Amino acid sequence: MDYDNIQTLLEKYFEGNTSLAEERQLKAYFQQKEIDPAFEAYRTLFGWQVEEQSVSLSSQFQDKLLAEIEAQEKPGFVRRFLRHPMSQAAAVLVLLAGMWWAYQTDTAAVEPGEGVTAEINWEQYEPKTKEEALTITRNAMVMLSKELNRGTARVAKEVVKVRQLGRIDQ
Amino acid sequence: MSLHYYKKNILPISDKLFRFALRIVGDRSEAEDIVQEVMIKIWNKRKDWEFIDNMEAWCVKMTRNLSIDKLRSKHRRTQNLDGLFHLKDSSATPLEKAESNDTIHHISKMMQDLPEAQRLVMQLRDIEELSYKEIMEQLDMTMPQVKTNLFRARNKIKKRLNKEGNGLRQHSNLA
Numbered sequence: 001m002d003y004d005n006i007q008t009l010l011e012k013y014f015e016g017n018t019s020l021a022e023e024r025q026l027k028a029y030f031q032q033k034e035i036d037p038a039f040e041a042y043r044t045l046f047g048w049q050v051e052e053q054s055v056s057l058s059s060q061f062q063d064k065l066l067a068e069i070e071a072q073e074k075p076g077f078v079r080r081f082l083r084h085p086m087s088q089a090a091a092v093l094v095l096l097a098g099m100w101w102a103y104q105t106d107t108a109a110v111e112p113g114e115g116v117t118a119e120i121n122w123e124q125y126e127p128k129t130k131e132e133a134l135t136i137t138r139n140a141m142v143m144l145s146k147e148l149n150r151g152t153a154r155v156a157k158e159v160v161k162v163r164q165l166g167r168i169d170q
Numbered sequence: 171m172s173l174h175y176y177k178k179n180i181l182p183i184s185d186k187l188f189r190f191a192l193r194i195v196g197d198r199s200e201a202e203d204i205v206q207e208v209m210i211k212i213w214n215k216r217k218d219w220e221f222i223d224n225m226e227a228w229c230v231k232m233t234r235n236l237s238i239d240k241l242r243s244k245h246r247r248t249q250n251l252d253g254l255f256h257l258k259d260s261s262a263t264p265l266e267k268a269e270s271n272d273t274i275h276h277i278s279k280m281m282q283d284l285p286e287a288q289r290l291v292m293q294l295r296d297i298e299e300l301s302y303k304e305i306m307e308q309l310d311m312t313m314p315q316v317k318t319n320l321f322r323a324r325n326k327i328k329k330r331l332n333k334e335g336n337g338l339r340q341h342s343n344l345a
Contacts, residue, residue, distance in 0.1 A: 014328050016321040020299055041331045048277035052297045055192070056185040057202055065181075065206060069173070069213050 003036050010042065172216045180212055183226055186298055187233045193293045194237035196282055204240060208233050230308040234290070280327050288323035291316055 009026055012018045018026070029035065030046035081087050127133040184205055191201035191208075212229060222228050281289055290309060294300045300308070305316045 014321075014324050016317050016324060020301065023296065023299070041334075042328075044274075044277055045327060045331060048274050049296045051274050052189065055189050057188045057205065061184065061202065061206070062181060065184075065209050066177075068206075068210065069176075072210075072213075 003038070006036065006039060010039065172213075172219075175219070176213060176216070179225065180209070180229065183229060184209060187229060189297060190230060190290070190293065191233050191237045193281070193289060194234065194286070195241050200240065201237070204233065204236050208236055224307055227304070227307040231310070234309075277327070280330055284323050284326060287311075287315075288319045288326070291319040292323040292327075295320055 006026075006029055009018060009022055013023065013026060027046050027050050030039075030043050031050060035043065082091065127136055187208060188201055188205045191204040192198065195201055195204065208229065211232060219225070281292065284292070287309070291305055291311075294305045294308060295302075302313060302316050305311070306313055309316070311319070
């Protein structure tokens with residue numbers, strides 16, 4: 001390549017107007033042993049660019065990375081065990097046997113009569129006369145009415161708040 | 171299936187990601203750790219691959235973000251660069267400067283002295299040989315930003331090379 005051609009390419013390069021193909025021409029030119037002394041100052045720049053293209057990771061990098069990924073992906077003992085149908089059947093059997101054993105242990109642990117609470121005599125709470133029944137019913141109705149009133153008051157309060165908020169929004 | 175795709179399409183760009191991380195953090199082992207972390211993150215997000223338009227740009231962005239995070243958290247960029255390139259201090263004699271002028275490390279130092287955006291644009295164009303459009307996508311820049319950063323980066327390097335070239339010629343004339 002002649003002097004003028006390289007000069008033009010270098011000018012274009014430093015203006016940022018070269019194509020990738022032209023930049024490769026410059027790299028190839030500066031790889032030669034004999035170049036025009038006028039361009040010697042730029043030899044290191046293009047030589048450096050070519051050398052940098054071959055900078056790479058250590059040779060073990062990919063093996064290390066893939067080993068790490070495979071280790072992450074390796075299923076645990078339980079998942080590996082449960083892959084086989086026979087293992088799945090065995091697991092179900094073990095589970096059923098366990099449940100049966102737990103049930104047996106639970107029922108065998110309670111002796112007849114043990115752990116049973118004393119029987120409640122509900123008859124003592126039943127009203128004996130008409131008047132007593134009326135009083136109990138009246139008291140229950142009063143209590144219900146009080147609760148209803150309290151609920152209505154709370155709803156009314158909330159409605160007032162919502163209305164106030166509505167006014168603020170408007 | 172995922173592993174096959176990963177080996178075929180993602181693993182081959184790991185060297186490129188490494189050079190990119192190295193350009194930011196300036197330390198080989200740190201750059202390698204960053205790429206490993208990025209590659210594992212990419213694998214763990216394999217369910218999202220189908221929604222990614224440009225896988226390479228996504229990987230580069232992830233590498234860039236992680237590299238910058240590491241750099242910020244450690245605050246040791248300058249020390250690393252000195253350790254990496256074994257640079258002479260500014261009191262080096264003209265002869266020492268002349269000897270180091272031919273080395274690759276010298277240009278690497280010039281690159282590291284550039285502002286980050288200029289350095290990364292020049293890295294992607296001159297070393298990775300990407301088109302302007304690809305650089306725009308990978309660095310989230312506009313076309314004018316890409317061109318301006320490239321122009322400034324190349325001209326700063328040119329000025330330094332010319333200045334040192336003149337200095338060398340004067341030194342050899344004196345000798």
